[in-house]
Amino acid sequence: MAGRKVLIVYAHQEPKSLNGSLKSIAVEELSKQGCSITVSDLYAMQFEPRATRNDIVGCLHNSEEFNYGVETWEAYKRGSLSSDLVEEQKKVQEADLLIFQFPLYWFSMPAIMKGWMDRVLVQGFAHEFPNCYDSGLLKDKLALFSFTTGGSKEMYAKGGISGDIRYLLWPMQHGIMHFCGVKVLAPHICFAPEYVSEEKRKEMLIAWAQRLKTLWNEEPINCSPEWYFK
Amino acid sequence: MAGRKVLIVYAHQEPKSLNGSLKSIAVEELSKQGCSITVSDLYAMQFEPRATRNDIVGCLHNSEEFNYGVETWEAYKRGSLSSDLVEEQKKVQEADLLIFQFPLYWFSMPAIMKGWMDRVLVQGFAHEFPNCYDSGLLKDKLALFSFTTGGSKEMYAKGGISGDIRYLLWPMQHGIMHFCGVKVLAPHICFAPEYVSEEKRKEMLIAWAQRLKTLWNEEPINCSPEWYFK
Numbered sequence: 282m283a284g285r286k287v288l289i290v291y292a293h294q295e296p297k298s299l300n301g302s303l304k305s306i307a308v309e310e311l312s313k314q315g316c317s318i319t320v321s322d323l324y325a326m327q328f329e330p331r332a333t334r335n336d337i338v339g340c341l342h343n344s345e346e347f348n349y350g351v352e353t354w355e356a357y358k359r360g361s362l363s364s365d366l367v368e369e370q371k372k373v374q375e376a377d378l379l380i381f382q383f384p385l386y387w388f389s390m391p392a393i394m395k396g397w398m399d400r401v402l403v404q405g406f407a408h409e410f411p412n413c414y415d416s417g418l419l420k421d422k423l424a425l426f427s428f429t430t431g432g433s434k435e436m437y438a439k440g441g442i443s444g445d446i447r448y449l450l451w452p453m454q455h456g457i458m459h460f461c462g463v464k465v466l467a468p469h470i471c472f473a474p475e476y477v478s479e480e481k482r483k484e485m486l487i488a489w490a491q492r493l494k495t496l497w498n499e500e501p502i503n504c505s506p507e508w509y510f511k
Numbered sequence: 512m513a514g515r516k517v518l519i520v521y522a523h524q525e526p527k528s529l530n531g532s533l534k535s536i537a538v539e540e541l542s543k544q545g546c547s548i549t550v551s552d553l554y555a556m557q558f559e560p561r562a563t564r565n566d567i568v569g570c571l572h573n574s575e576e577f578n579y580g581v582e583t584w585e586a587y588k589r590g591s592l593s594s595d596l597v598e599e600q601k602k603v604q605e606a607d608l609l610i611f612q613f614p615l616y617w618f619s620m621p622a623i624m625k626g627w628m629d630r631v632l633v634q635g636f637a638h639e640f641p642n643c644y645d646s647g648l649l650k651d652k653l654a655l656f657s658f659t660t661g662g663s664k665e666m667y668a669k670g671g672i673s674g675d676i677r678y679l680l681w682p683m684q685h686g687i688m689h690f691c692g693v694k695v696l697a698p699h700i701c702f703a704p705e706y707v708s709e710e711k712r713k714e715m716l717i718a719w720a721q722r723l724k725t726l727w728n729e730e731p732i733n734c735s736p737e738w739y740f741k
Contacts, residue, residue: 294563295577330560330622333524347525388686392560392626399616414672442644444736449682456618506674510740
């Protein structure tokens, strides 16, 4: 949809990877629709994942006992968060849709992307009690988790050895995005691309491009325990 | 139990924090029992959470297209993983029990600890298909997740707004530890220490010390979907 803004937070080391291609296809397809796209290419940016005192410029609120949550909240209010965080927060603020593109590492996102969540979505900016979940500060935004797995679809089926893939989406979709008020579109999952044919991988790319064509018509999922654990 | 070896992987920036105290109590109590304790203090070590080409010393297996999983597996086999990873793997190899001590960040561990999982538990060392889950390469070891939360026990109850706390343990306990063959002891959770009295916080520390006294008698949990989502 022309005019819509999309932030793609992308975590893969290799541009030639399937994740790299999925990211490029999203840029291409959404640009064609007239959207404006920003990509945070975390590895290329050498994005810092560690939550430390360096995230606060100048003096601390309480230098006797460092509390990251309190310090970043206070720093947000007085405009003294480190510039890399401010930059990411601006991108989030402007976006209508956040796409997270990554390979699944240990039933979750890679540490570099978890660090983006830990450091960017600070209290005051993304949530501020009681403004969380449905009244989170990032409401009116959409998010979509797009990722590749090592395990097969069968391993991630209900009753499969790795359990229903939805089980592992709970912390990311409910615990992070829903907590900030963001509405979540159905995840986009490419199962075990390393173990399929080149042709099958091409089909995965085509399927993603196809989905993006009508993405703006999709309804968010119902982000309740029933969706995950039914 | 005299002679047992324990590795504590600890992720908090502030030694005076409750997490810092919980870590110190574990060192003290387990030392008293005659265990030998190693602590990986991730922030103090400035542990690198990003999974990059730097984790492989020398030439790559395939320099045309970088694949982190394949490259670290190959590097493990030929002994060319970076020294910080080898150091952590030695600690894991020697340990009978791994304790992970951290504040819950976004329904999961802080990025610096996720990076420890991503980088240390490489294929060949911790798992190697079909040696995963019950036959993972780290079987005969125990793990325990000990963490503090921001939200209250009520928020993390079944039917609470944040869902049963067990939902978010699935990726960490099943997806990581069980996958590597490690048996998991019941988690140790201190709910919302920031919002309780100093006296209540002291009780939390005493409860942890008490539990540690009989820890070696505990049976691992039954790491199946029923435990998490029943």
